[in-house]
Amino acid sequence: MVGFTLRSGGYEVIEAFDGADALKRLAAPVHMVLTDLNMPNMDGIQLIQAIRALPQYRYLPIVMLTTESHEGRKQAGKAAGATGWIVKPFRPEQLLGVVKKVLG
């Protein structure tokens, strides 16, 4: 759903199945990262920390998908360097709104 919405909004999307996979795919230049917080192998917070440690992605917009009930996880994500967040469930236009907010 996320990939479809972004593509229909005119963005090119690279999909990854977990944090470790995402980190590998960052070799190709990207303009923004959208990550879930709960993932196997490397979770969202670890991924954000790993990305922020890469010199070329220090200022990259990173948006995390959170849920209403996990306020603590959201704080951890923010501390790790997330730019913004979207609370699940969300509508396609909300997603595009957030992307526009951080990406211009």
Added chain:
Amino acid sequence: MKDNHREAYIEEASELLCELEAALLALEKDPGNQDLIGRVFRALHTVKGSGAMFGFDTIASFAHALETAFDNIRAGHVRITAELIGITLDARDHIQELLRAPDGTNGELKRVSEQILNRLRRAAPIPANAPPQPCVEPAPPATSSSRQETRTYRIRFDPQPGIFLNGTNPILLLQELAQLGDCSLIAHMDRIPRLSEFQPDQCYTHWDAVLTTPADENAIRDVFIFVEDRARIAVQQIADGAAPERRRLGEILVDRGELSSESAEKCLQKPLAGQILVEASLVTQDRVDTALLEQHHVDAIRERSVKADAASTLRVPAAKLDALVNVVGELVTVQARLSSYALASNDTEIGFIAEEIERLTEHLRESAMSIRMLPIGDTFSRFRRLVRDLSAELGKEAELVTEGNETELDKTVIEQLRDPLVHLIRNALDHGIETPQHRAALGKPPAGKVRLSARHSGAFVVIEVGDDGAGMNRDAIRARAVERGIIPRDAVLGDQEIFALTLAPGFSTAPEVTAVSGRGVGMDVVQRGLDALRGTLKIASTPGQGTAITLKIPLTLAIIEGLLVDVGDRSFVLPLANISGCMEMESGRQAEGRNSLMEVRGALVPYLRLRERFAIPGEPPPIQQVIVAETSQGKHAFVVDRILGNLHAVIKKLGQLYRHVEEVSGATILGDGTIALVLDVDKLARRVLR
């Protein structure tokens, strides 16, 4: 004098008839709407009243009968019916006829008047209990309820120095804020350290904004939702409504908490409070600037609101405007001469004067051009009637949806656009939208949609005519083009090329000729209309989903921005809007000949030597310049000797003798008094391909 008044009446009445038509069409959809009934009544009332005043007695008495009917409808004595709306629309058309023959002596017109009035009497009988002379003054139009309520806020966005480190770009947030309404913004840079202490990844700036918006405080806070704990954000409402109260600088500063009221009291007795406060070190210049910004913002909003209330518009004959633009054009030319003289003379005094004149001329040019700009919405709404009548004639159901009504473009351009748009809408209804039965069978809603939209894109306006009908039939177009010998049987064509075939004169795939279209005049008329406007056309179509035709038209025709080039001793101007780049070409590296190709950023592009095309004698310089332009035929390159620079070219028509020279769209007078031809790159490109 009397004729002047009559003319003014005819013009006013034409506008009222448009308004009447719009109101009637809206009423047809929403028959119970009292506001709309009121609009119809007021339009009729004014047509009648002014008609009687200026001696259009036939119109006055005719409109009176209609007005009476609508007064009864308004009072609830008569129910509005589709028939009644149809009669009133016919009556509206009849009034337009009457305007052309105002003496009313024409027997045919009288007969039509009688006929319409008879139908009206049957459809809306005057009830017995209705007052005999219902000539009451119309109710004042509803005003404030329709206008959106706005509020003015002051907002401070003070990010922590490390805000960049989580990927936030404060500029994007400020842009988002500015999109909420009228926004004045000031950046405070007093915390920026000396270069030796400057850290590029730290944010040293904070911003103050004054925003007038229909949005509420939550919407403003939402802009900054991701940075709430990385920035100080203060939002404060300072005024309600469209005309906020104007306040003095000192009051604003005290209110903003920058200054104590006691200190303000001491200083504010004197003029130029800001300066005194700064001198007394009570506040910094920066803070005073912010307060001044707020004051100016409020002033601007007030001024606009006052203007809207007074609705101060002025009716000016178009010829006077054209004369003004012409004079401005001459002025631009003379100013260019002055500037080039000043540059050559080495006299600083005259240099200053020339610069000042240049600035003023630029300003004057922009103002004069903006007077000619009209919103396209009026033209769009005229098509509502066209869509209604045509779809009825064709046995189809269709609705016109318009977007970007407020988009402004040059009056002459709007006028010349009307015919092409009529053709495109006809095509959409006739070829595009299917019959209601057919649509229902396809699972589409029975009523089709014709979409008209306009938007600005740089120096262009993009107009799109779209429908949700059947789409274009590639195979049919191809087969027809082969049959007519336009393309060879084995031609390999892309979608765009196939669709472009429909632009050929006399091309039609409609199986039969209908009253509306299919006679093969249509798309070529559109193409010709666009050529005259120096516009381009693009067709997109998906089978079963519809067709969209996109027109791209320059904002104005009178003055263009151009690139001045030299070939030998001749000068030419190429419209800057078409140009995508310039490069150099060493002579001898490219093969001579007409259909040569050259490489531009990895693609092969056909090029034309202007020296050859215009048979200019002499040898080209060792390094020639190449101008790459976007044309309706794709990218094309033009080879010239030298590129001299940008200029505002006032386009003058060439005389009758040159009317067959297609590639030249006009001429312009340069600063030194010589003449340069303005080239039409589309036509040049077509010649290259031929």
